[in-house]
Structure formats: C-alpha cells, structure tokens
Amino acid sequence: MNDTRFDLAVVGAGIVGVSCALWAQMRGLRVLLVDENPPGTGVSFGNAGTIANYACVPVNSPGIIRSLPSLLFSKESPLGFDWLYALRNLPWMMAFLRNCSADKVRHTTDQLGGLLSYTDSGLDPLITEADAEDLIVSNDCLYVYATKAGFDAAATGIEGRRRNGVKFDLLDGDAIRELEPALKLLFHKGLLYRGARHVSNPQALVERFHSRFVANGGTWVQTKVTATSPEDDGVTVELADDTKLFAHHAVIAAGAHSKSITGSGVSDLPLDTERGHNIVFKNHAHLLSRPVGWGDAGFYATPMDTGLRLAGTVEIAGLQKPKSPERIAFLVRRAHQMFGDIGAPDEEWLGFRPTMPDALPVIGRSHRSDKILFAFGHQHIGMTLAGITGRIIADLAQDRMPNFDISAFDPKRFTGRF
Ligand SMILES: Cc1cc2nc3c(=O)[nH]c(=O)nc-3n(C[C@H](O)[C@H](O)[C@H](O)COP(=O)(O)OP(=O)(O)OC[C@H]3O[C@@H](n4cnc5c(N)ncnc54)[C@H](O)[C@@H]3O)c2cc1C
Structure with missing residues (x-):
C-alpha cells in the first residue's frame, strides 16, 4: 500500500461498507476499505435478496x-x-x-418509512456505476x-x-x-x-460494488481493524499487524461485529x-x-x-x-x-x-468524535438501506448535511440510557 492517508476509511466490506466506499469514491474522496474477510461474506452473503422498500414495520x-x-x-x-x-x-x-409500545412502534415505522423512500436514490447510482443491472x-x-x-x-x-x-x-x-x-x-x-x-445473488452484488471500487483506484486491504483513535484533525485506524493508517473520517460498518473495534464508541451502544x-x-x-x-x-x-x-x-x-x-x-x-x-x-x-433494540439503524457521528462515523444496525433491511446509508455517509465525510432529517438514526439517541 503506497498511501497511508485517506479522506475516508471504511471498516467492513458487507453491503453497507462497500456502498459507503463506492458513494464516497464517486464524490471524489480518497477511500480506504478494510475487512478481515473477503467482501460480502458476512450477513450480506445469505439474505433473502429483497429490495424491500416497503418493509417499514x-x-x-x-x-x-x-x-x-x-x-x-x-x-x-x-x-x-x-x-x-x-x-x-x-x-x-x-x-x-x-x-x-404502540407509540414507539409508530415512531420506528414512520422513521423507517421515511428512510426507505430513498431506497432507489441510494442504490440505483451504485448499481449503474458497478454495471450490476443484470x-x-x-x-x-x-x-x-x-x-x-x-x-x-x-x-x-x-x-x-x-x-x-x-x-x-x-x-x-x-x-x-x-x-x-x-x-x-x-x-x-x-x-x-x-x-x-430483488437481487438474484446478494453476494455477487457486494462483489460487483467492491470490484468497481478497486477498479476506480480505491484502496482495499484484507485484514482486521482492531481500533480507531480520534485525533484533532481525523482518525488513526489500527490494523491487526500494528500498522497505523490515517483518515480524515472513519466509518464503522462492521455489522453485528462493530463492537470489536475499540476506541470508536460502538461498545457504549446496545x-x-x-x-x-x-x-x-x-x-x-x-x-x-x-x-x-x-x-x-x-x-x-x-x-x-x-x-x-x-x-x-x-x-x-x-x-x-x-x-x-x-x-x-x-x-x-x-x-x-x-x-x-x-x-x-x-x-x-x-x-x-x-x-438495535428500537429497530432503527445507527447512521451518524460517534458521540466520541465527529471524525468517527457509524453505519450499522440495519437489522432485516440492510441490503435495501445500504445505498442510502452510503450516500448519507459520503455527505457526512464531506462535512455536508444530508438533504433530509437523519436525527432519528443518531448514535447519541442511546447516550446515557437504552
Ligand atoms: C436470513 C436473513 C434474511 C435477510 N433478508 C434481507 C432482505 O431480503 N433484504 C434486506 O434488505 N436485508 C435482508 N437481511 C438483512 C441484511 O442481510 C443485513 O442487514 C445486511 O447484510 C447488513 O450488512 P452489513 O454490511 O452491515 O453487515 P455484514 O454483511 O455482516 O458486513 C460486515 C463486515 O464487517 C467485517 N468485519 C467485522 N469486524 C471487523 C473488523 N474488526 N475488522 C475488519 N472487518 C470487520 C465482516 O467480516 C463483514 O464482512 C437479511 C438478513 C438475514 C440474516
């Protein structure tokens, strides 16, 4: 690897991570993608394949x-x-x-419904970019x-x-x-x-996004991330072999395993x-x-x-x-x-x-540092929501606000109590 400094480091190459990486790259950012396993071999491998833009319940x-x-x-x-x-x-x-409770379920349903309405605008640009229409x-x-x-x-x-x-x-x-x-x-x-x-092969979709990311010049490293340490102007990403890389922002997109990365604040969340x-x-x-x-x-x-x-x-x-x-x-x-x-x-x-216990994904800035972003917790609809999650993360990594309200997905909703 020649570069050791990036605009965005993405931890996790499931459908959520590769979508974040490709979106950020399409916006012109220099992106590092790291996973200890080959792309699309986590839960993104074996799902039911539905692009379930109706699944807000x-x-x-x-x-x-x-x-x-x-x-x-x-x-x-x-x-x-x-x-x-x-x-x-x-x-x-x-x-x-x-x-x-009826009130909480109504809140979750309506927030998911709002996010799901952006399914196509999040996924379709990636599908086109990766030539994955087939x-x-x-x-x-x-x-x-x-x-x-x-x-x-x-x-x-x-x-x-x-x-x-x-x-x-x-x-x-x-x-x-x-x-x-x-x-x-x-x-x-x-x-x-x-x-x-629906997707006729969910793992192939992840691989297609990943291949396009690499073909476009993105940096891919297959190893475990052990820690992310916030700095004043960015984040140090520590790999299992003790290599340290620097990025202006890092996003934790390691699915159900996101707590394994210390220093990011994920372990404070339920x-x-x-x-x-x-x-x-x-x-x-x-x-x-x-x-x-x-x-x-x-x-x-x-x-x-x-x-x-x-x-x-x-x-x-x-x-x-x-x-x-x-x-x-x-x-x-x-x-x-x-x-x-x-x-x-x-x-x-x-x-x-x-x-997460409220069935809403966590998409936003860590309570530990503005430079660490979170993109996990997509429960039953992560393949559907991956595209719009990637678009939001690209916005945050560019210090832009998304063009709709994402406060319901803020990690800070759990701070103090869950
Ligand atoms: C049976 C079933 C059916 C489903 N059906 C659908 C469906 O029809 N439609 C739908 O939209 N969703 C569906 N889902 C949900 C969907 O599959 C998930 O929400 C989505 O795949 C989550 O993606 P992810 O990228 O967050 O996680 P993963 O795919 O698990 O990716 C996380 C990645 O992080 C990596 N990682 C972990 N720890 C580290 C570390 N320390 N360092 C480096 N890398 C690390 C892992 O190796 C992994 O590759 C279904 C799920 C299941 C189980």
Missing part, C-alpha cells in the same frame, strides 16, 4: 408481548431464544420490549399469510405501511396461486408489493444480533417467479441464481453459537408445506443481523 410490536409465551415455547414459532444468552443480555431485552430482478414481491389469525395480527403493520405511502394490492388465496402456481399451500391472504425488486438462517434447494429456483414472504412464519422464499433460497426467522442467541438445527428443521418443514416434497436442502447457512 419492525419486528417490535405490542402484539409480541401478548403472544410471547407461544412465540417462545412453540417449535412452530419463527422466533427462537437461548435463555442463558437472553438473561445475560437483559438490558437489551428490556430495551427491545420497551420499544414494543443482478436486479423487477417482478414485484409477494407477502402471504397462511391463516386469518396471522393476517389479522398484521393489521396494524399493514396500516403503518399504507400510512407511509407503500403501494400494494390485497389478494385472496386463488389470486396468490394464480401468480405463483407452484405453491401447494392455499394461503389465506397476500399483499403484492408492486414495483418491488448493538446485538438477531440470528437468521437460510436453506437452499439448488435445483428448484424455477418454482417461483418472485420472492414470496410467508408473514406468519417469518421468512422469504426467493428464486436466486444459486437456487431457491428460504431465508429468515429470528433467533436471539448471540454471535458465538453455531447454526441451530431447530431453526433449519423449521425452514425445511415450511419448504415442504409450501412446495411439497422437494427433498433435503443442498445448503444451510447462519447469519448475524446487526440489530
């Missing part, structure tokens, strides 16, 4: 408290728990539950409910989407089957999000993970023409270049435990209910969604 809901016993103890629940982990992280759990499929997105009870329970969320201008058609079981004839289960109701797009799993049936992508989210089961089935991927569910169990056989078995059972006997999956995967 958080997992938090008043209903979750009422249905907690069945959610926690049923094998058929989309939510799984490691009790010991949950007890050790009681402050986060309590903060999550406090954010389940990875984007425009064929709407279907969200279905198997039971009347499941659909009724979603009423407040559906209203929240409508309030935020999300456009959808309401479908009955026959209309759903007409759209996706391979579905064996007759669903009760569905919502068709018109105009929604960042935790919602673990998600996927299974892939390599030869069955032809069964669907668009992503189908099964609302009351908490996952999407998405046709991808690599096969039919069922991705989702939530498990609160931290970063250390391996894949959960129960979560995988849940997805396999649901796959067989949806499509009949399509055999055993060819691949199984676990990923760590970065999640």
Whole structure:
C-alpha cells in the first residue's frame, strides 16, 4: 500500500461498507476499505435478496408481548431464544420490549418509512456505476399469510405501511396461486408489493460494488481493524499487524461485529444480533417467479441464481453459537408445506443481523468524535438501506448535511440510557 492517508476509511466490506466506499469514491474522496474477510461474506452473503422498500414495520410490536409465551415455547414459532444468552443480555431485552409500545412502534415505522423512500436514490447510482443491472430482478414481491389469525395480527403493520405511502394490492388465496402456481399451500391472504425488486445473488452484488471500487483506484486491504483513535484533525485506524493508517473520517460498518473495534464508541451502544438462517434447494429456483414472504412464519422464499433460497426467522442467541438445527428443521418443514416434497436442502447457512433494540439503524457521528462515523444496525433491511446509508455517509465525510432529517438514526439517541 503506497498511501497511508485517506479522506475516508471504511471498516467492513458487507453491503453497507462497500456502498459507503463506492458513494464516497464517486464524490471524489480518497477511500480506504478494510475487512478481515473477503467482501460480502458476512450477513450480506445469505439474505433473502429483497429490495424491500416497503418493509417499514419492525419486528417490535405490542402484539409480541401478548403472544410471547407461544412465540417462545412453540417449535412452530419463527422466533427462537437461548435463555442463558437472553438473561445475560437483559438490558437489551428490556430495551427491545420497551420499544414494543404502540407509540414507539409508530415512531420506528414512520422513521423507517421515511428512510426507505430513498431506497432507489441510494442504490440505483451504485448499481449503474458497478454495471450490476443484470443482478436486479423487477417482478414485484409477494407477502402471504397462511391463516386469518396471522393476517389479522398484521393489521396494524399493514396500516403503518399504507400510512407511509407503500403501494400494494390485497389478494385472496386463488389470486396468490394464480401468480405463483407452484405453491401447494392455499394461503389465506397476500399483499403484492408492486414495483418491488430483488437481487438474484446478494453476494455477487457486494462483489460487483467492491470490484468497481478497486477498479476506480480505491484502496482495499484484507485484514482486521482492531481500533480507531480520534485525533484533532481525523482518525488513526489500527490494523491487526500494528500498522497505523490515517483518515480524515472513519466509518464503522462492521455489522453485528462493530463492537470489536475499540476506541470508536460502538461498545457504549446496545448493538446485538438477531440470528437468521437460510436453506437452499439448488435445483428448484424455477418454482417461483418472485420472492414470496410467508408473514406468519417469518421468512422469504426467493428464486436466486444459486437456487431457491428460504431465508429468515429470528433467533436471539448471540454471535458465538453455531447454526441451530431447530431453526433449519423449521425452514425445511415450511419448504415442504409450501412446495411439497422437494427433498433435503443442498445448503444451510447462519447469519448475524446487526440489530438495535428500537429497530432503527445507527447512521451518524460517534458521540466520541465527529471524525468517527457509524453505519450499522440495519437489522432485516440492510441490503435495501445500504445505498442510502452510503450516500448519507459520503455527505457526512464531506462535512455536508444530508438533504433530509437523519436525527432519528443518531448514535447519541442511546447516550446515557437504552
Ligand atoms: C436470513 C436473513 C434474511 C435477510 N433478508 C434481507 C432482505 O431480503 N433484504 C434486506 O434488505 N436485508 C435482508 N437481511 C438483512 C441484511 O442481510 C443485513 O442487514 C445486511 O447484510 C447488513 O450488512 P452489513 O454490511 O452491515 O453487515 P455484514 O454483511 O455482516 O458486513 C460486515 C463486515 O464487517 C467485517 N468485519 C467485522 N469486524 C471487523 C473488523 N474488526 N475488522 C475488519 N472487518 C470487520 C465482516 O467480516 C463483514 O464482512 C437479511 C438478513 C438475514 C440474516
């Protein structure tokens, strides 16, 4: 590496980090991108691929408290728990539950709705710059409910989407089957999000952004970042081999692992993970023409270049435990209910969604230093929000204010108490 001084150092080459790096580069900044792993091999690898500009409703809901016993103890629940982990992280759990009140959920929904309205203006310039149009499929997105009870329970969320201008058609079981004839289960109701797009290979999208960043002259280093130390005029970025680099700004975009970088202030914030799993049936992508989210089961089935991927569910169990056989078995059972006997999956995967207890991402300046920026906590919609996050970070790195209010995502909302 010839340069050791940069305008912006980006820590993390998931979809959020590469989007920050490419946006900043497109604005003319000299950018360093560092990750200990190859690009797009974190949680950005295995997601459901939806560019879910309609997904403003958080997992938090008043209903979750009422249905907690069945959610926690049923094998058929989309939510799984490691009790010991949950007890050790009681402050986060309590903060999550406090954010389940009707007022808080309305706040989160409306703030996410506002940010999601910038999805296309954040992502499309990157897709064009990286020549990645071939990875984007425009064929709407279907969200279905198997039971009347499941659909009724979603009423407040559906209203929240409508309030935020999300456009959808309401479908009955026959209309759903007409759209996706391979579905064996007759669903009760569905919502068709018109105009929604999906990515046919999420990792390939990260790689495409990364390759263009490097081809345009960006500096890429594959190693672990251990610390960021604020200076008067910038930030020293310390690498695992003790190399020290300097940048006028550094952005922490290391997803659920962002606390591993000392000195930045992330460890003061309530960042935790919602673990998600996927299974892939390599030869069955032809069964669907668009992503189908099964609302009351908490996952999407998405046709991808690599096969039919069922991705989702939530498990609160931290970063250390391996894949959960129960979560995988849940997805396999649901796959067989949806499509009949399509055999055993060819691949199984676990990923760590970065999640704050209020379900809002953290995008802004660290409480420790104006020179350290944060871009993590994008929970279930990080691929969707990566582009607009990158645009905001490029603004902040240029000491410009974004052209809309980002105060709801400010790290300082947690200072003192969460
Ligand atoms: C099952 C599932 C389905 C999902 N479906 C969707 C969907 O359909 N649509 C959607 O928009 N979102 C979806 N998501 C969410 C989305 O995948 C995430 O929000 C997003 O990928 C987060 O990206 P990231 O860049 O923050 O994190 P990551 O992709 O995890 O990237 C973080 C990077 O930081 C690196 N790193 C960590 N520590 C260090 C360090 N100390 N030094 C250097 N590098 C470091 C890691 O190696 C990693 O590459 C889904 C998630 C799951 C689990």
